[in-house]
Amino acid sequence: MMIRFAAVVAVSLLTLAACDQRKETAPAAAAPSPEAPAPQPVAADVLTADGLGPARIGMTRTDLVKAWGDDAQPAAVGGPDPETCDIFHPAKAPQGVLVMIQDGVLTRITLARGATIKTDRGFGLGDTALAIKQAYGGAVFAQPHKYQAAPAEDLFAWSTGGSTAYVTDPAARGVRYEIGEDGKVAMIHAGDPSIQLVEGCS
Template sequence: MIRTLTATAVVALLLAACGQPEATPPASAPETPATPAPTTPAPDPNALTAGGYGPLRIGMTRAEMVTALGDDSDPNSVGGAEPEICDQWRPARAPEGVLVMIQDGVLTRISAASPSTLKTDRGFGVGDTAAAIKAAYGPLAVATPHKYSEPPAEDIFVWASGGPATAGAWVDDAAARGVRYEINGEGKVSIVHVGGPAIQLVEGCS
């Protein structure tokens, strides 16, 4: 009798279990969308850099430069006493205020003065302050006295490669590349020069 009751109880329990609805698994939490990685803005292709500007690359031949931005916009201008050795002029398709320097048939410097609105790859151009430039570059910015004007006029050099081991030392290495911010008596940029050792020249080709 005990066995019969036990068997009957087991069957009843099994039938009761079969009649229960299946347990519903807990709903999974919605996936949190991944935060996209911050993107670095693409450099401005027309920014002035130690290596050049737009299609112009320091070290290219005069013929290559003329193909890129045109010949002298004013053939009657005299950019240098000995143009076959050193000449400075504005290419026909270059923005206003932009001058190129050609030494021995090679592009060695690009300069931007008013009314140019061109900026360097660090965002500085004509009208920006010397203080802002020094703050942005830190110890890479080396200031030297202006040849003709009293302070706050000065020249700020930032060499990307081949710079002097001693601040203010003259750079002769043709492979050196840098930026020179020419600061006026108001403490602001009047001209930006980019290129090789020619950025050190203070009177055009001399």
């Protein structure tokens, strides 16, 4: 009887020891992973595929005029049919910034001569095509310039809805760097598929 009792006690002690060992070797509960940092807001003076400051691609001309004022030079030639498509510099927009309004909606913002604004990738007028290609890598699509000889070209970087083919999806957004014969950025266009237009509104 005493031997049986000793055996039971021994088995119990071994079982408790095994339980304690399992507790020690059990993996600790994974600590909750820290939340991904929220994306930093883009500065108001930085051009993105979605807009520049208060001027947002897709907004109405009425809202654009409230934000940036109306055409600074109403007598200047804009689009061939201003009711359908108009290009102008709003009175309160930064220097060298042009907007394209198609059917009453802002579809494109252009950085032209005199503009000091940069894109969200840090590029502006005068930067080299090489630097842009290195920064974007495979995300940039090069296309020969329609009117100028190489190294003039157009560099497209679509952020949404774009591809290497001609883009027609109105929800697509991108940036086009227009490169001159000197290999440097001459103009920058940001917005919807209208950034592909090479003759103003056509």
